[in-house]
Amino acid sequence: MRNETRGTVELTLAMVLSGTLGVFVVESGASPFEVVFFRCLFGAVALGAYGLARGFFTGHGFTRGKLGLAALGGVFIVFNWVFLFEAYRAASISLATVVYHTQPFFLVLLGALFLRERISAGKLGWLVLAFAGLVLVSGVRPGDTATLAGLGCALAAAVLYALATFVTKRITGVRPHLVAFVQVLVGIPLLLPFVDFGAAAGLGGGWWWLVGLGFLHTGVMYVLMYAAYNKLPTAKIAVLAFVYPAVAMGVDWAVYGHHIGLVQALGVPLIVLAGLKVTRAARTPGAGPVPRTAGRAAEAASPAATRAG
Template structure:
């Protein structure tokens, strides 16, 4: 089999893996709501069951040998993990005030906070084109949010505004985690994610009401699913696909996640976005792709920025090329 054919087959395999991972991500909200647990309880048990499943996977694959961690890298991974686990808690909290659809789309303004914080904290270059895409995303966000004047004056639905706030806060925490964790190089993303999950167990324990779990019954299955399916299986699929796919395909396929999330929200709970909100979605999608793929308003394509469908980036090598892939996961 020729080298070109092998590369093509690998890319197809990567596309299938990432699509499956994003489909799983899209069902996350349903698992969270159906579990009947509070957001902090959900994240605690996601970390607990995810640690067991992902830890066993890493053990079987021999990833603990020559792990590549130093004290500095371990500290950075842990610091990024602190932001990522609270990012999950705020995202899940946002479902209560808004809906899975609205919270997910608002949450997908993450790349722009990464861009802004990177410019402020690390002096990353912020061009006029990037500012332009930021403006497009902001208009889309206003439309998707669907906040009325009464909501802001207090005579409307304050829980809806709070839900939007939690989704935005989750996105900012994602951005901080990404900027921190992307500096952890030379370590398998599975191990970085495992560090973050273990840390999450201890960080969230004070916020977890274990007494509430007595009446969960069969709903424990949803929590186990969040740890095994939406953490271990999803991460394994994502990290495998990132090594096989070019940045443009990763950036495009990442939007399977919000599409499936909106479909599930409609199919399971009957929630749908209004026409005005729907007009904002393609603006956010276009702006995100524009930033990730280096689109220019003048028709020229700049150097693309690696896509970040999950929080925290680490560096891996695939086919001799340096590829940024993500660890930690935001779903």
């Protein structure tokens, strides 16, 4: 029980960090492409140093096929971040975060499309409920093109995250820290052509926010998450994952004064409840703590967009 308590604390801290991600993105003053590029750069340094210190690169378990899958997942993850960070700017951190939590449903649809997995009547009902919540949360008029574009970016980010999850779940026998290291490493050359280094040089204090994104939200947060996954049952991971959107909305209100309206607020519990039910339905009977090498799959199963964070 003491081990599970420690895991609960670790995952809660990781989700709280995830909830502050939007402020770091906005306060950096950099464009989404530049934010993601430097997050990948500093994140690779943090995860690489941790992996070296722990000896993870010895007997890493990568084969050419697994490395290719990790790299492909990295492409999806990197552009998922780009779209999500653009959604923060165009809509708000709160709205983008809630819409982003439709990820589990896209994962269900991908399974049905590519693996011929049957969608049960129960899951279909939760999908419909989540869609109703999404309609309520959007709460924008047709003429509000900026917010509509932001919500569209958040949906695109959710689809890309589901694709990354779908690909990465097929990697077994490799520590999740190393998979994440490869993914952020892929983002460096991938985004290099889109980075305006002249504009980045003039960020001033914005650099501290970018460093925080790399070392705190990519290094420390991932280490906390993966440590927690080894100690907690899947159902508890799914429940604790909702600390992330709660913190994100609270921080958005406290720092920027953004809050969702009454009608939009009605949609939030619909998406959260549906996501929780779909996630828990995927749990096998009697499942215990998540195995060490299953960290990525567990993270994918939880509706928290910890990759946003």
